[in-house]
Amino acid sequence: MKAAETVLRRDGLAGLTLRAVAREAGVSHAAPTHHFGDLSGLLSELAAIGFQRFGAAMQAAVAAAPPAEKGLASARAYVAYAEANPGMYSLMFRNERLDYTRPTLHAAAAASFKGLARAVGAGHEGQIADGKLSLDEAGRIVHAWSLVHGYTMLLLDGRLTDMLRRAPDGTTPEALLQAMLMATRSPQHG
Numbered sequence: 001m002k003a004a005e006t007v008l009r010r011d012g013l014a015g016l017t018l019r020a021v022a023r024e025a026g027v028s029h030a031a032p033t034h035h036f037g038d039l040s041g042l043l044s045e046l047a048a049i050g051f052q053r054f055g056a057a058m059q060a061a062v063a064a065a066p067p068a069e070k071g072l073a074s075a076r077a078y079v080a081y082a083e084a085n086p087g088m089y090s091l092m093f094r095n096e097r098l099d100y101t102r103p104t105l106h107a108a109a110a111a112s113f114k115g116l117a118r119a120v121g122a123g124h125e126g127q128i129a130d131g132k133l134s135l136d137e138a139g140r141i142v143h144a145w146s147l148v149h150g151y152t153m154l155l156l157d158g159r160l161t162d163m164l165r166r167a168p169d170g171t172t173p174e175a176l177l178q179a180m181l182m183a184t185r186s187p188q189h190g
Contacts, residue, residue: 004046008087013095018042043091044098044105050088051108055115057081062119072181074119075148079177082152089156093149120144147184151177 003025008016018032018039025031036042058077065073082089091098100106117133120141133141154160155173164171 001046001049004042005049005088008046008091012087013090016043016046016091040097040099041102043095044100044102046088047092047095047098048102048104048108050085050092051105051112053085054078054081054089054092055108055112058112058115058119062115071119071144072178074116075144075177075181076174078148079152079155079173082156083173086156089152116145117141143184147181148177151180 004016004021007020007024011020016039018036019029021032021042022029032042036045057080058074061073061077062070098105100109117137121137151160160173160176164173164176167176
């Protein structure tokens with residue numbers, strides 16, 4: 001898995017092949033196939049590691065934040081993880097070749113979702129239960145996730161460069177994130 005992470009960081013998702021991982025790990029070309037089955041298996045196991053780390057980063061940020069700032073702390077951790085690990089983030093959220101029936105990926109993605117639901121619940125002074133969601137709960141989760149994920153994708157794709165240039169001098173991506181999230185809370189925005 002370390003070899004796969006190295007290849008992903010160095011060569012991007014397009015360069016992440018079973019042969020490249022075998023070469024990086026110094027094993028036979030057949031070894032990854034024997035262990036993971038196919039490229040989808042390798043990608044799924046690697047994405048599971050990404051979701052575990054992603055969830056842990058958000059959980060740590062939320063745990064350290066005062067109650068009124070838990071939602072913002074989660075959003076910051078979400079963006080920070082993506083900025084620090086753009087290849088892994090891309091694998092986790094942009095790859096249709098993942099097999100969510102694999103137990104490790106399914107469990108890691110589910111735990112990450114629970115963390116998001118907890119952060120959204122904490123931001124609205126309530127808990128969101130595991131399992132079935134009310135329409136209101138589902139709407140709040142999708143709202144928060146859409147905002148932060150969309151912002152993250154724009155940031156990673158370099159699409160916020162002009163906006164940051166137009167903002168007051170010294171505006172950081174984190175400050176812009178906070179301003180965006182605060183704008184959604186104002187009475188004029190619902």
